[in-house]
Amino acid sequence: MTTHALPTGIWRRECVAELKRSWRLPQFLLPTVVTPGAFYGLFTLALARDPTPASVAAGLAGYGVFAAIGPSLFGFGAGVAIEREQGLIELKRVSPMPIGAFVAAKLAAALMATALAVGLIYALAIVGGAVLTPAQWLLLALIHLGTTIPFALIGFGIGMRMGGKGAVAIANALFLGSAVIGGLWIPSRMLPGWMRALGEATPAYHLGQLAQAVVGAEPLGAPLVHAAIVAAMTGLAAVWAWTGWRRSPA
Numbered sequence: 001m002t003t004h005a006l007p008t009g010i011w012r013r014e015c016v017a018e019l020k021r022s023w024r025l026p027q028f029l030l031p032t033v034v035t036p037g038a039f040y041g042l043f044t045l046a047l048a049r050d051p052t053p054a055s056v057a058a059g060l061a062g063y064g065v066f067a068a069i070g071p072s073l074f075g076f077g078a079g080v081a082i083e084r085e086q087g088l089i090e091l092k093r094v095s096p097m098p099i100g101a102f103v104a105a106k107l108a109a110a111l112m113a114t115a116l117a118v119g120l121i122y123a124l125a126i127v128g129g130a131v132l133t134p135a136q137w138l139l140l141a142l143i144h145l146g147t148t149i150p151f152a153l154i155g156f157g158i159g160m161r162m163g164g165k166g167a168v169a170i171a172n173a174l175f176l177g178s179a180v181i182g183g184l185w186i187p188s189r190m191l192p193g194w195m196r197a198l199g200e201a202t203p204a205y206h207l208g209q210l211a212q213a214v215v216g217a218e219p220l221g222a223p224l225v226h227a228a229i230v231a232a233m234t235g236l237a238a239v240w241a242w243t244g245w246r247r248s249p250a
Contacts, residue, residue, distance in 0.1 A: 011101040018105035019112060022075075032074060032113050036067035037120035043185070045128045053129045054216070060125040061211035062184035064118050064144035065204060069178055071113035072151035073158075073171040076106055080159025081167035089160075099245065103156070110148045118144045132215060140214045143207060150203040150230065153237035160244030178204035188220055203233045 022029055044059035045051055083089050092102055118141065132140070154174070158167050179185050181195050182204030188196050199205040206226040209219040219226065 010097050011104060014097065014101045014105040015108045018109045022109040022112065029113055029116075032070040033117045033120065036063055036070065036117050037124060039063065039066075039185070040121050041124050045124065051128060053131050056125055056128040057130040057132060057215040058187070058212060058217045060121060060130055061140065061215045061217065062187075062208050063121050064140065065147050065182075065207045065211055066179045066184045067117035067121055068114040068144055068147035069151050069204065070175055071110040071117070072148045073155040073175055074168075075110045075113070076152045076155030077158040077171040078155075078164065078168045079106070080156055081162055082164040084159065085164050106156075107148065107152055110152055111145060114145060114148050130215075136214055136216075140211060143211050143214065147203070147207050150207075150234040150237045153234065153241040154203075157237070157240035157244040160241070160247075178202050181205070182208055184208050203230055203237075206230045206233070 040059060040063040044056060044063070048055065080089070122137075122141075151174075155171065158170050162170065181191070181199040182188075182202050183191060183196070183199055184204060188199060188205065188208075191199070206229045209221060209226045210223055210230070213219040213223045213226075
């Protein structure tokens with residue numbers, strides 16, 4: 001029994017340690033949790049002219065995807081890059097801990113931050129008059145939480161290839177850039193053609209379109225096509241992350 005319990009214990013302890021570390025870094029946790037909700041409340045509710053339940057729900061769809069991108073990119077991208085510079089990645093590599101436990105712990109922390117950020121947006125949406133069925137809320141939550149996976153893989157690949165400052169800069173650019181060209185702040189229909197074309201090359205655009213379909217807004221393209229593209233992009237991101245781990249000397 002000891003042989004089988006050891007790997008499970010390593011995974012559990014690593015996840016608990018990473019979650020505790022995240023709670024002890026409010027300078028990282030608070031901005032990634034509060035900023036998406038603040039933007040949503042400001043632009044969709046406070047500054048909008050006569051927001052309707054439909055417009056509130058449409059904004060909820062896009063801002064929920066936006067809320068998941070930050071914890072994924074910064075937790076995996078900047079966080080991993082800084083740990084590499086500190087020698088912690090090298091230490092973990094020579095330890096008996098499997099890489100899966102390390103990645104799972106980072107993902108657990110990203111999911112925790114995403115759940116808090118999305119929960120804040122959902123609360124604001126309900127106050128703003130959004131009306132969705134329980135099935136819509138559940139499916140929307142799955143899409144928003146699932147957004148962490150492709151962006152976490154992208155961030156991990158960045159973190160294993162770049163230094164701390166470079167990773168932070170790239171994470172910031174992808175965080176804000178994905179929101180703009182991905183149609184998460186402004187509907188893609190309102191963007192210039194060249195911006196929409198750029199957005200279609202990002203997971204954010206397709207995840208946003210899936211979320212729009214869930215809340216009853218008409219997406220650009222078939223949801224099944226968007227889902228297939230997200231799956232393909234996630235696979236490519238996994239290759240990007242794995243090759244970064246294999247090639248990095250530390």
